[in-house]
Amino acid sequence: MYWKEVVASLYAWDLLDEGLDRMLDVLERDTLTNSTYLVALMHDEKRPLTDFYYPHNPRRKVYWTEDSRAYWQPNPDVYAHGRIQPRASDNPEIRNHDWLQELIDGSRPRGMTVGAELSHTWVDKERMQGELADIVQRDIFGTPFMGNICLNHPDVRAYGQALYLDLATHYDIDFIQTCLVGFHPGRQQPWAASNAQEAVRLAGISTGGCFCEHCRNAAAAQGLDWQAILDRVGWLAKGFDGHNHQQSFELRLLRESSTTATALLVEEPELYAFLKFRTDSVTSFFREISQTVHAARPAIDLRLNHFAAYPELMGLDLKAVGQIMDSVRSSDYSEQSGDPTRMAWKRAYLHGIRRAIGVDKYFLSAISPRPKATPELVKEGILVSAQCGADALTIGHYDGAWPNCLRAIREGIEEAGIIIDRNAPMFAD
Ligand SMILES: [Zn+2]
Numbered sequence: 001m002y003w004k005e006v007v008a009s010l011y012a013w014d015l016l017d018e019g020l021d022r023m024l025d026v027l028e029r030d031t032l033t034n035s036t037y038l039v040a041l042m043h044d045e046k047r048p049l050t051d052f053y054y055p056h057n058p059r060r061k062v063y064w065t066e067d068s069r070a071y072w073q074p075n076p077d078v079y080a081h082g083r084i085q086p087r088a089s090d091n092p093e094i095r096n097h098d099w100l101q102e103l104i105d106g107s108r109p110r111g112m113t114v115g116a117e118l119s120h121t122w123v124d125k126e127r128m129q130g131e132l133a134d135i136v137q138r139d140i141f142g143t144p145f146m147g148n149i150c151l152n153h154p155d156v157r158a159y160g161q162a163l164y165l166d167l168a169t170h171y172d173i174d175f176i177q178t179c180l181v182g183f184h185p186g187r188q189q190p191w192a193a194s195n196a197q198e199a200v201r202l203a204g205i206s207t208g209g210c211f212c213e214h215c216r217n218a219a220a221a222q223g224l225d226w227q228a229i230l231d232r233v234g235w236l237a238k239g240f241d242g243h244n245h246q247q248s249f250e251l252r253l254l255r256e257s258s259t260t261a262t263a264l265l266v267e268e269p270e271l272y273a274f275l276k277f278r279t280d281s282v283t284s285f286f287r288e289i290s291q292t293v294h295a296a297r298p299a300i301d302l303r304l305n306h307f308a309a310y311p312e313l314m315g316l317d318l319k320a321v322g323q324i325m326d327s328v329r330s331s332d333y334s335e336q337s338g339d340p341t342r343m344a345w346k347r348a349y350l351h352g353i354r355r356a357i358g359v360d361k362y363f364l365s366a367i368s369p370r371p372k373a374t375p376e377l378v379k380e381g382i383l384v385s386a387q388c389g390a391d392a393l394t395i396g397h398y399d400g401a402w403p404n405c406l407r408a409i410r411e412g413i414e415e416a417g418i419i420i421d422r423n424a425p426m427f428a429d
Pocket residue numbers: 137138150151152153210211212213214215216
């Protein structure tokens with residue numbers, strides 16, 4: 001069996017702290033990495049994410065990531081026509097250096113492909129509470145969801161296209177990956193799965209995003225009855241506040257019932273209209289980006305980093321967006337749970353993605369070498385990925401990986417009889 005790539009993600013501060021060549025040496029030797037990407041626009045998240053302290057960073061125990069900062073050198077001309085620009089780091093050790101160019105310069109001589117990721121959030125909360133307050137998603141009562149930008153806002157659309165265009169036309173990269181968060185799925189999302197829980201989870205989007213004026217305008221342009229949606233979805237939303245006794249009674253009855261989510265959709269056409277409006281909005285957001293970027297650079301690989309357990313509740317129709325994207329990365333990191341029973345979920349998640357995107361789309365499966373992963377689980381994750389039709393492996397993420405689990409990646413690939421060869425035919429004779 002052939003996999004085309006093993007892809008490793010790196011952060012600007014990894015390059016600063018550990019040094020690029022040293023990291024690439026380890027990744028090539030222990031994991032057969034032949035592709036890298038920089039998390040070029042990174043959200044507010046402590047690193048390492050899944051453990052208290054770094055396992056191998058020589059300079060610090062933790063890195064306190066700034067909120068939604070850019071680690072390349074944005075070209076101001078690309079953003080000149082819009083209102084939103086990417087924000088630079090305030091960290092004196094990080095700012096004023098082009099970390100993406102450094103990654104490209106270090107990776108290319110090794111024959112590696114290189115990419116950039118635009119991660120979960122593209123605008124920092126400080127600006128969302130200030131001069132960019134109007135781009136924030138609103139719930140049905142007008143309350144903002146801090147961290148969620150509205151994908152129907154014209155300025156957000158212009159910004160999204162500019163980000164991709166900037167990276168695609170000013171850097172020698174092969175792919176641009178994103179795991180942008182979509183519409184807010186609602187403030188009260190139950191985690192247990194049962195008939196009624198799924199129905200309540202679905203009803204929960206009534207407390208999610210977005211109901212801003214730009215969504216209203218987009219809905220009107222599609223001929224939707226926005227007022228009818230507001231009336232019926234608003235009723236459901238009020239049920240999540242016990243002080244609205246009539247609506248709350250109905251929701252409690254739903255929660256205690258055997259009603260399915262399907263039944264709720266049949267009963268509530270306005271809820272379905274809202275659900276479909278959100279997925280159509282996300283699809284058209286990425287379609288516009290794809291058209292703009294591919295017109296400027298036809299060969300660029302637009303990659304979706306798929307992370308949601310309930311993508312449709314944040315407005316992602318994986319099948320529709322998968323047709324627009326050139327490749328899809330699964331972001332399942334079950335290995336790091338340390339729980340062998342979670343591997344059944346990994347298998348189901350990968351099957352779910354393959355089902356949606358078809359057998360021919362370039363599909364990358366992630367593996368986590370982070371605590372509490374074990375070498376055995378890493379190897380099992382590799383085998384599951386191969387059995388689920390992955391074309392490549394990606395490592396999430398090097399910064400928090402313990403060396404025994406990194407070594408298990410190469411060992412797992414070799415034990416499974418997988419050959420890493422970018423130029424290999426997909427199917428051997
Ligand atoms: Zn909106």
